Amino acid sequence: MNEHARSAIIIADIKGNHLLPRKFANQEEESNILEYVLDSVWTIADEIYVIFDKEPDLQLVEDIAPFGVKIMVQPRSSLVSRIDVCFKASRSEYSLIVSSNRPFVKPNVAFALFEAARGHDAAVPKWRDGRVEPLLAVYRKQTFLKISPQIEDSNRPEEIVDHLYAIRFVQVEDELSQLDPDLNSFFSVNTEEDLQKARALAAVGKHL
Numbered sequence: 001m002n003e004h005a006r007s008a009i010i011i012a013d014i015k016g017n018h019l020l021p022r023k024f025a026n027q028e029e030e031s032n033i034l035e036y037v038l039d040s041v042w043t044i045a046d047e048i049y050v051i052f053d054k055e056p057d058l059q060l061v062e063d064i065a066p067f068g069v070k071i072m073v074q075p076r077s078s079l080v081s082r083i084d085v086c087f088k089a090s091r092s093e094y095s096l097i098v099s100s101n102r103p104f105v106k107p108n109v110a111f112a113l114f115e116a117a118r119g120h121d122a123a124v125p126k127w128r129d130g131r132v133e134p135l136l137a138v139y140r141k142q143t144f145l146k147i148s149p150q151i152e153d154s155n156r157p158e159e160i161v162d163h164l165y166a167i168r169f170v171q172v173e174d175e176l177s178q179l180d181p182d183l184n185s186f187f188s189v190n191t192e193e194d195l196q197k198a199r200a201l202a203a204v205g206k207h208l
Contacts, residue, residue: 006114007092008045009083010037010069011135012052012100032060033189033198036103038067041096044111049086050100053077079155084148087141094118097157099135103198104184109176113138116168124161125176125186126169133172133186134161 012034034050042048048069055073064071070089074082083097094117096110113136117123121143125133134157147163154160161167170176177183189198 005046005092007090007095008041008048009086009095009097010050010100012050033103034100037100040105040107042067044107051082051086078153081152087144094138096138101189104187106180106185108179109185116170120168121164121166123168123170125172127172
């Protein structure tokens with residue numbers, strides 16, 4: 001295991017197929033949300049895993065292949081077990097976990113989380129109202145693999161945080177807002193309304 005390497009584990013779901021305005025100059029068609037996420041993390045991650053709970057469409061595989069990702073499929077499995085599979089394959093001490101419905105994650109926010117995780121079991125963004133962001137957080141491999149058997153059937157990412165002790169909570173409004181003033185890194189596409197907002201942001205570059 002390389003203690004200096006960094007991995008990104010992207011939890012892919014159907015929302016990753018949604019299309020946004022073209023992001024890449026050499027593409028004639030629109031870009032899918034998963035491409036947006038990959039474009040954000042590939043510069044700060046030495047290896048990238050994309051984990052699906054079912055076989056992805058061939059077109060989606062072709063779209064993300066240029067990023068050099070390792071595609072993994074874990075059908076009919078829980079969220080925790082999918083993350084577990086990626087951690088077991090990773091050669092890095094720390095990995096960023098991010099869901100594929102967050103198209104506007106800023107690389108400097110991801111990098112800051114890696115830096116904050118040093119010497120801890122995790123670096124997890126936390127809002128002033130107490131909410132945490134377990135699916136935009138950095139975790140230590142050995143610690144995750146130690147706790148995962150206890151929660152292997154869980155689909156609640158908050159349970160990961162509940163089972164950790166040496167956590168560095170990174171304050172969203174006080175710390176990460178300096179890197180991402182609009183906090184678009186935490187914007188997620190869950191509804192049709194969210195998708196329309198994402199398309200509007202992408203069209204005018206407001207997320208940059």
